[in-house]
Amino acid sequence: MIRSLLLFITILLFNSFSIANLKVGLVLDKGGKDDKSFNSAAYEGAQKAAKDLKIELKYVEATDINALENLHRQFAQKKYDLVIGIGFAQTEAIKKVSKQFPQTHFALVDGELLAPNVRCLLFEEHQGSFLVGAIAALKSKSNKIGFIGGMDIPLIRRFSMGYVAGVKHVNPKAQIVENYIGVTGEAWTNPAKAKELALSQIASGVEVIFVAAGASGSGVFDAVEEKKKLAIGVDSNQNWMRPGFILTSMLKRVDLAVYKVIEDSLNNKFTSGVVRYGLNDKGVDYALDQHNDKILTADIRSKVDDIKKKIIDGKIQVPDYYKTSKK
Amino acid sequence: MNSEDISNSALILSMIYAAFRLSTPLIFAGLGGFLSERSGLVQIGLEGFMLIGAFAGACIGYQFSSPWLGWFFAFACGVFFAAIYATFVIRLKTNQIITGTAFNLLVAGVIPFLSKILYNSTGATPTIDLAFRFQYEPLVMAILLIFILQFWFQKTNSGLWVKMAGENPKALESSGHSPNTIRWVCTLLCGGLAALGGASLSLYLSSSYSPMMTSGRGFMALAALIFGRWRPWSMALAALLFGLADVLQVQLQGHPVMGIEIPVQLIQILPAVITILALSGLVGRSQAPAALGNTEK
Numbered sequence: 001m002i003r004s005l006l007l008f009i010t011i012l013l014f015n016s017f018s019i020a021n022l023k024v025g026l027v028l029d030k031g032g033k034d035d036k037s038f039n040s041a042a043y044e045g046a047q048k049a050a051k052d053l054k055i056e057l058k059y060v061e062a063t064d065i066n067a068l069e070n071l072h073r074q075f076a077q078k079k080y081d082l083v084i085g086i087g088f089a090q091t092e093a094i095k096k097v098s099k100q101f102p103q104t105h106f107a108l109v110d111g112e113l114l115a116p117n118v119r120c121l122l123f124e125e126h127q128g129s130f131l132v133g134a135i136a137a138l139k140s141k142s143n144k145i146g147f148i149g150g151m152d153i154p155l156i157r158r159f160s161m162g163y164v165a166g167v168k169h170v171n172p173k174a175q176i177v178e179n180y181i182g183v184t185g186e187a188w189t190n191p192a193k194a195k196e197l198a199l200s201q202i203a204s205g206v207e208v209i210f211v212a213a214g215a216s217g218s219g220v221f222d223a224v225e226e227k228k229k230l231a232i233g234v235d236s237n238q239n240w241m242r243p244g245f246i247l248t249s250m251l252k253r254v255d256l257a258v259y260k261v262i263e264d265s266l267n268n269k270f271t272s273g274v275v276r277y278g279l280n281d282k283g284v285d286y287a288l289d290q291h292n293d294k295i296l297t298a299d300i301r302s303k304v305d306d307i308k309k310k311i312i313d314g315k316i317q318v319p320d321y322y323k324t325s326k327k
Numbered sequence: 328m329n330s331e332d333i334s335n336s337a338l339i340l341s342m343i344y345a346a347f348r349l350s351t352p353l354i355f356a357g358l359g360g361f362l363s364e365r366s367g368l369v370q371i372g373l374e375g376f377m378l379i380g381a382f383a384g385a386c387i388g389y390q391f392s393s394p395w396l397g398w399f400f401a402f403a404c405g406v407f408f409a410a411i412y413a414t415f416v417i418r419l420k421t422n423q424i425i426t427g428t429a430f431n432l433l434v435a436g437v438i439p440f441l442s443k444i445l446y447n448s449t450g451a452t453p454t455i456d457l458a459f460r461f462q463y464e465p466l467v468m469a470i471l472l473i474f475i476l477q478f479w480f481q482k483t484n485s486g487l488w489v490k491m492a493g494e495n496p497k498a499l500e501s502s503g504h505s506p507n508t509i510r511w512v513c514t515l516l517c518g519g520l521a522a523l524g525g526a527s528l529s530l531y532l533s534s535s536y537s538p539m540m541t542s543g544r545g546f547m548a549l550a551a552l553i554f555g556r557w558r559p560w561s562m563a564l565a566a567l568l569f570g571l572a573d574v575l576q577v578q579l580q581g582h583p584v585m586g587i588e589i590p591v592q593l594i595q596i597l598p599a600v601i602t603i604l605a606l607s608g609l610v611g612r613s614q615a616p617a618a619l620g621n622t623e624k
Contacts, residue, residue, distance in 0.1 A: 032439075032538050034448035061449055063435060063539075179580050183592050186542035192352075192532035193542075193573070196345055200577050203341055215451065215537045222534045225457055241454065 022082065022266045024049070025075030026059040026258075027068065029087035031188050033061060035215040038235040038254065042086045042109065045255030049262040065185065068093035076101035082265045084258060085109065088155055089185070094118060105270050107261045109254055110155060112274060120274045121257040125155070125250075126162030127311055128284030129210070130318045132232050132250045133166020134307050135286060136208040138300045139230065139247055143174050146206035148197050148220055150213030151187040152180040158321035159212045159234075159250075165319050169307070177201050181216055191219030198223035198231075208232065208247060221245065230295070239291035248296055249287040253277060280312045342574050347466055348532060350563075350570030352377065352541075354469040355524030356548035357555070357562045358476055359517035365480070365557055366513035367493040367506065367618045371427025372412055373521045374545025375434035376405050380522025382438045385452040385529040385536035386445065392459045394530045401526035402519040408434070409518020417507050417514070423620055431545075439538070452529075452536040460534055465527035469563075472520075476559040489513060493616035524548065550602040557616060565601075572597040 026046045033043040043059065050057040058080075062068050068085070072093050075083045084107040085094050091111035098106045098115045106118045113120060136145050145167050149156040160178055167174050179197045181187040194216040198209055202223060210232040211220040217234065221242045224231040233239065233249035257277055264270050277283020286304065288296060310316040356373045363370040383404035388397025412430055415421045439449040446452060480486040488509050491499040496506035524544070529536045547569055555562030576594040 030539075032449050032451075034451040035537075036451070061439075179577065183595065186539070189537060189539045190542045191534075191537055191540060192349070192528055195533055196349060196574065197577050199345065200341075200574075203338070218454070218535060218537065219533050222457075 022053075022055040022262070023078075023080045024055050024057050024262055024265075025072075025078075025080040025083040026057065027071050027075070027083065027085045027090060028059060028061045029089060029188075029214075030062060030065070030185055031214040033059065035188075036236060036238060036241065037214050037217060037233070038252070039086055039214075041236045041252065041254040042084070042258050044236075045258035046084065046262065048255065049259045053263060053266055055262060055266060062090075065089055069096060072097040072106075073100070076104045079104075081105060082107065082262065082270070084261065085111070086254070087111075088153070105265055107258070109257065114273075116272050119261055119270065119272055121254070121261065122274055122276050123252050123254075123257075123283055124276060124278035124320075125252060125284060126158050126165075126318050126320050127279045128250045128252065128286065129159045129162030129212075130166035130169070130311065130316075131279075131284075131286050131304055131308060132210055132248060133163040133168075134170045135166075135248055135296070135300060135304055136163075136210060136232060137167040137170035137174055138303060139295070140174075140207045142205050142207045143171065144205045144207070145174050145176050146198070146201040146209035147176060147178045148194060148201070148209055148211045148213055149178070149180045150182075150216055151185060152183050154321060156180070156212055159210075161319050161321040161324070163210050166307075169316070170303075177204060177206055181213055188214035188216055190216050191222070194219030195223045199227070202227045202229055210234070210250070212250075233287070237287040237289065239287055239289055243291040244295065246292060248292055251285045251287050253283050253285070256283065279308055342578065343571075345574045345577075346567060346570040348570070349573050350566040351466050351469050351527045351531065352524040352544050353548045353551055353566035353569060354473065354563050355465075355527060356521040356545055357551045357566050358469075358472055358559060359520030359524070360549055360552045361476065361557060361559055361562055362489070362513040362520070363517035364552065364619060365493045365616055366489050366510045367496060367616060367621070368416060368510055368514060369423040369427065369620045370517060370549065371424055372430040372545075373517075373524075373548050374541055374543070375427075375431040376408060376518050376521035377525035377528070377541045377545050377548075378434050378438060378539070379408050380405050380525030381529040381540055382442070382452070382525075382536045383522065384526030385455065388459065388526075388530050389453050389455050389535070392456070394455075394459055394461050394464075397530050398461075398465075398523065398526055401522045405518040405520070405522025405525075406515045407518075408522075409515045412518065413511055413514040417510055435539070438536075442536075449538070451538065454535045455530070457534075461527070461531040465523070465531045468523075469527070473559050473563045480559065490616075493618055496618050521545070521548075547598055550598055553615075554602050556614065568601070569598045 028039045031039045060071050082105045086109045088110040094106050094108050098118050109121045147160050164176050198220040208230045211217045212234045220231050224245045225242050230247040235252045238249045239246045360370045380401040384397040384401035387400040388394050415426050492506040492509045499506050551565035552562050555565040579589050
């Protein structure tokens with residue numbers, strides 16, 4: 001009796017699946033879809049695709065790194081056409097599962113791997129970080145500029161290296177105070193610790209802090225709000241979170257990349273390999289909206305846009321941690 | 328005193344204050360664990376209770392723009408969940424470590440479920456305004472609580488009953504008191520206190536609940552309890568030491584000491600190392616309550 005009931009439910013589920021024209025599975029990272037940062041951007045892009053392109057979208061959040069492989073495999077087994085993994089931590093899982101399901105398309109954000117059915121979506125974070133570094137140096141009255149990273153991994157080092165170069169480009173005398181929240185995945189979900197780091201930076205004379213720490217970032221925003229200083233958000237546009245205290249956000253348009261890969265899959269244009277998003281295609285940028293147009297003055301903006309143009313034209317070379325560290 | 332001395336002592340003062348702040352959640356959770364473990368129940372579920380408290384506190388604190396309402400609601404929720412835990416462990420005599428672990432997993436699942444219903448988000452709650460967050464109150468309460476529990480435990484009859492429930496439940500029974508009743512009370516209080524530890528995270532040290540924001544502090548509190556030899560006072564000192572290690576790590580990042588840069592990883596493992604040393608008897612003897620974990624007898 002129970003068994004036949006289960007069978008019935010399964011058939012029902014499969015039927016409902018087969019109605020949509022493209023089935024997309026989205027596997028989010030530990031921060032979850034509401035980290036208001038990296039994962040939120042990915043979720044928004046996928047959500048927009050679901051609305052515009054009428055695809056069927058299902059998302060899951062990995063609470064645990066060990067669960068990733070299973071989540072990907074489940075999507076593939078249920079005959080999803082495209083499975084998107086968000087975050088470098090999913091590289092290994094996709095590497096394994098993509099081999100077992102060669103018919104399924106996979107997309108991986110922030111990770112690099114070569115497979116005939118995987119598209120890797122990479123961003124030139126160092127370019128965007130360079131821009132916000134320049135903004136920080138232009139805005140700050142003190143010579144001390146802060147950076148707070150989440151987990152101490154090469155990706156975040158890439159942010160910081162670009163940022164430092166941006167600061168130095170504008171103010172060669174500036175000193176950069178650099179802190180990391182931790183060395184484990186918990187660093188992304190520890191706002192209390194992030195706040196302490198920010199408070200200690202502010203106590204040492206820092207006025208502008210760039211934070212690249214996922215869901216921990218809100219702790220830095222709390223600190224600058226209390227001490228009336230400025231922070232720079234990351235990945236999504238975070239200007240709205242504390243209007244007046246967030247100078248700008250370093251945009252990493254994961255939403256665009258996710259939307260594009262869904263669109264390509266739908267139109268049978270899916271290609272494997274690495275796709276890079278940088279300043280020239282607005283894959284990374286700085287955020288300007290009604291929440292920060294007063295603190296991010298027109299003077300700063302024109303200078304930054306000038307720098308942006310120089311980077312795109314190749315007149316300014318932004319150091320890339322990935323390249324320097326491999327030497 | 329020249330100006331550099333002044334700025335140095337100001338820096339040290341601010342570091343000590345930061346250590347107190349960071350140890351507040353540990354003290355609450357550790358005191359909760361103290362009650363539970365001294366009465367004879369192993370408490371692995373502190374992390375879960377803290378998460379409940381952090382979430383409940385942030386929800387109510389945000390909804391009614393009152394940290395105090397959030398604070399008390401967090402306590403109530405902690406007590407409620409502790410009742411579930413106690414039912415299994417005391418009533419049904421399940422294995423305490425397995426139940427505690429399962430309990431942590433349950434909480435990690437229940438919270439996203441609730442926040443999906445409440446805020447259509449799988450974790451984070453909306454931000455609480457600066458005016459409706461605690462400024463220092465939880466820290467004061469934590470310190471008061473240490474004294475209260477220390478006094479209760481050492482100077483009162485009921486404190487002695489708790490001790491006996493954990494050391495020699497049979498003797499307690501023969502004197503006419505039920506160890507299980509005492510364990511019930513202690514577990515309920517433990518849940519409430521640990522939940523306050525969580526609420527101090529979301530209402531005091533940050534401005535909202537975010538997923539898994541306790542990031543292992545429940546286990547840190549347990550470590551502090553063991554290192555503090557199951558006594559409120561020394562547990563609190565251990566928690567403070569852990570807080571200080573955290574602050575030191577913040578300060579030492581990228582600042583070489585006498586020409587040598589100390590790797591942050593080294594300082595981050597400090598609490599774990601201290602606890603292992605304490606357990607192995609190198610840093611003073613750490614003796615668990617005799618009947619810890621044996622509720623059947």
